[in-house]
Amino acid sequence: MKRGFLTILLFFLIGSAWFTGSWNTEKPVEPRPTIETFRPMIHFGRTRFVLSSETRPWKEVGLLSNSMIISPEPTLIEVTYSRKGETTWQSIVANASHLPLPDQDGITEVKLSLHYPNQAAPMESRFIVAPCRDVQFQVNKISFAPGELVMIRAEYLEIGQLLTASGSWFDSDPQWFHHDGIALLLYPIPSSTQEGNYQLTLTAQNEQSINIPITVTPRNFVMQPLIVDPDVNATTRTDNSYEEFHAMLMESRTVTESLPLFEGSFQLPLDGRMTTEYGQGRTINGVPSGSRHSGYDLAAPTGTDISATQKGKVRFAGEMILTGNTIIIEHGIGIFSQYYHMDDLSVETGELVQQGEIIGTVGSTGFSTGPHLHFCIYVNGAYVDPAVFLEGSTFEWFQLLPQ
């Protein structure tokens, strides 16, 4: 209101100066604005808006009117926002203070129809606004159990603006997935992470870093003694077999879609008896294995059908010395499900599979003590607890991605 008043005053002073020259010639003073000469003024300040990084506050505080003055104030404003000719927001508001900031950075065309008393038709005004907010980060939560997933969403990215993330609990080179001014990152908390306080540092190019405190809660994993046929152990767990396996993983996990290939939660690939849980440590024939179990072992009779946990693309289907008949399915945004020790494989590398589609059968191939499926999920450098993906609430997050 105050700025509105000042603008009117300024207008008046300029007007007075203009007419000073004719003051002494006794020419009649110009009348006050009439219907024909009535022209509301709209003025913008700077169009850079910096918002908090913790919430999504633009609806509450990011008002376009923070930098806009309409004088005189109309009694009613019809508003249309559009981007590339498509309407993105439309409303009738009582005054300029009810105009929200467009919900995306970049160019938005604004059309205002200003209604004034005693004016037969509304005054039309068209202009563009191009807000440029600092990147805003959201995190799904700040306290995690080992095996869970930190999900980070970034908004208001400029074209080509780079993002980096680093968590003090796990040295990963995580891949962000960009889509139309939004980016998503999944940052795992590996099962080996000790309880404690950590820090997640997020940086958008040319902007200040943001540090988010992350707490990892304790989780006790039960040790499991495993007795394996010494011959199987000696032939399947060799330098060669590990090298072959890791080379296959490197190759099959390099390509991933930038949007999820799925909607909703994942499902168990079969209805089996859980013999080893996620994160369990093991001794193999009395010797500590030195690693934690990367997923679920689900025991079932040889020949039991195994289905795809979720829609995705088969990135590998073949035989490995270590894991026997193996399948890797990619689900987009860096999520891979993996299936080991299978008997039959009924899909091929490159195939698109639907959730629940049969991909093969239970076996005991590779380093295995009996018929079972080893099922695990890999994201950005670590195996995460499959439970995270079997729970529906995880995917409320993915719904925030543009469709």
Ligand SMILES: [Zn+2]
């Ligand atoms: Zn296993």
